[in-house]
Amino acid sequence: MPSVCFYFQVHQPMRLRHYTVFDNDQRYFDDHKNAAICRKVANKCYLPANRLLLKLIDKHQGRFKISYSLTGILLEQLQMYSPEVLSTFHALAQTGCVEFLAETYYHSLSFLYSRQEFVEQVRKHADTIEYLFGQRPKVFRNTELIYNNELALLIEAMGCFDAVITEGADHILGYRSPNFLYRPTGCKHIKLLLKNYSLSDDIAFRFSNRHWVEWPLTASKFSQWVNAVNGNGNVVNLFMDYETLGEHQWEDTGIFDFMRHLPEEILRHPDNNFKTPSEVVAAYDAVGEVDVRHMISWADTERDLSAWLGNPMQSNAIHELYRLEKKIKRANDEQILSDWRRLQVSDHFYYMCTKYFADGDVHKYFNPYDSPYDSYINFMNVLDHLQRRCVVPTIQAVPHPSPGPAAAGTPIATVTN
């Protein structure tokens, strides 16, 4: 003890193209931009990081382990734009040292708006992961680590998961440490893994910050901090965006060198080891109960939902989106359903965030729009068009009595797309 548990979030949104109220086609997404970004991130992060981690797994002969959560919307894009990344993930899956986690296929906020849609997306994601990597996920993480008691109850009720992952936020833990497993209030079986945000953020956010007193962060220094947990914790959960490696922290910050040396430094201490989330769940008992009545997430300092639902535009957009669910599903059209689901990707709502907008901060870096207002307008234009597409097919019992001259000889279209 302690075990180090790495989980990397791997996700790329599918960005919308500029879509005005005057547009009238079904090409909602900016294929060119999505391809370019996917390839760029593949070259800066996914490929070098996958290759490095493969090497490290190989070198440490089963003692170095990691886990991933790959969103369905990312996998679709990798398939189209960077299939070589998929093969390296496949190679990682083959090592037996890599676990793949479950989440909503579309990286969506569906848990908040439609339980049925949520469950469908989780199943779709698990099916995809099993198909691609030959393992069915056993541990669930919700989009942006959004979590409360109800989520845990639903995940337990689904019957196929052993644990849920969320943020080790101070206000849910109080004096308690994130370095143990807990039991969600109301649950009997599943366990809760909590992110050690302090140590995770040392790598994800502070690594290249030259004003940080601990800069430069070396693998041996970081291992000292992990060793310090020894005796008062079972597991150090290091959860972060995969893009930390090479994209958020560029290669010239030394992030890859840091990762290259981290396993051997951690393993230098005989009590330390690496475990995947499922192994952690199998190895340790829950030491107490964590009661989370209000929604939490891993975003910003507030650790709440305000980055996605903080202003009237955001809540309007998402309500309108989910209000369409029945209509969409009744339309019974694969393309319509897929377009609707792609609009559920949480990033669309993140772009509409007005919090800190005027200060020009991290929100801006990830935002393809000039302003949150532009993103709302664009989203609503697309949604409006999508809505007009899902006209339910009506079967006409009696043929139309008198087709106009223009329509003569052609079947009467009753379905307008």
Place this chain on the structure above:
Amino acid sequence: MGLNDEGGHIRVFMLGWEFPPFISGGLGTACYGLTRAMDQLGVKVTFVLPKTVESEYVTHVKLLSPRSRRDGVSHVMAEEDLTNVIFKTIASPLQAYANPENYDERVEESLRLRREMIEQGKTEGDFHGSDYSGDMYSEIRRYATMAVRLARDEQFDVVHAHDWMTYPAGVAVAAVTGKPLVVHVHSTEFDRSGEHVNQVVYDIEREGMERADKVITVSHFTRSLVISRYGIAPEKVEVVYNGVERNGTWSVGSTSIKRDEKLVLFLGRITMQKGPEYFLHAAKKVLEAMDNVKFVMAGSGDLMYRSIELAAQLGIGQKVLFTGFLRGDDVRKIYQMADLYVMPSVSEPFGIAPLEALDNDVPVIISKQSGVSEVLHHALKVDFWDVNEMANKIVAVLRYPPLRMTLRSHGNFEVRKLRWKDAARQCASIYEQLLVAV
């Protein structure tokens, strides 16, 4: 703040334009807002402005007490609360927004008014037509001479001239008195005339900027124009953003009048610079997407009749209303009726009107070719020529209440941070730097 080298308050000889209630545009609003704020900082200002012929004031008279005009409207001196400001007028037909092309008409109009007043016995005195030089350029030189004469009786530390017509006066006063000169660029010939630059005007502007010890521009947009088009040394040019005078009418719910018809507002001078034709082309596109909208063009200007014609030509004549120039309460009323304010300016050094719109809880779309887009984040922005996008955004604002709500609340909050007090402080610190350097 604002002390001169003798330890007293800084005294400014300011060559400005227009004071309430006769404000015809942003230039007057800026002079007024800035001067008021300087007054509160304790900066002593001698505010010199031209007065047209029909005014009953004469040169060289310190206007210390309010007087009433014949029509009962109290004049500039109603600003009794300005304890550190002294007004001086120079009889001259120069007006804000005049240009060499319309100058003659305006002078004739003024002279005609004056003549009528004398004939009807409404005012005393002789007809001083001979006081006014024939063309605008000579009048600007004459104004400079008068300003020098006036300055001889005054004590001040620095000369501050607003926009090109007063630059020669500023240069002359500074030369005669040896005091440092600040010229304040609210707009340039390139903004007003596009690429059809009047060479004489350009030369006057350029000479003013070259002879100035400091050039203040109202935005970075204008600063880079001053550097690139006038060849002024970058280190001499500083940006001081305008502010907005809050009316204090934060009337929540006053806009909740239920109407079926939406109202989109253009408010400003209807001139090439303000892009009226882009507004109309966008209106045409909006009406393709929705029907229950009216477009109001409030303002006057040399493109007004052409705009009326264009609206008719586009087949949207019945959807576009022209109100002519609005002032005071009418402005307030039109803001209360408006669902959206659009400023499609082709080249806008700053643009105070959008701030006033936001102050009145009206969301705004502003052109990216404007200084105000540097300070406003909570506004929709478009390229002035992109009428498709302009229409797209207009439709969105009209269609989606949450968008209006968010723009309005954040925008109103943001506007409150843009204060004349800060602009005045920056000017005062520029004065101080100059006085130390002397």
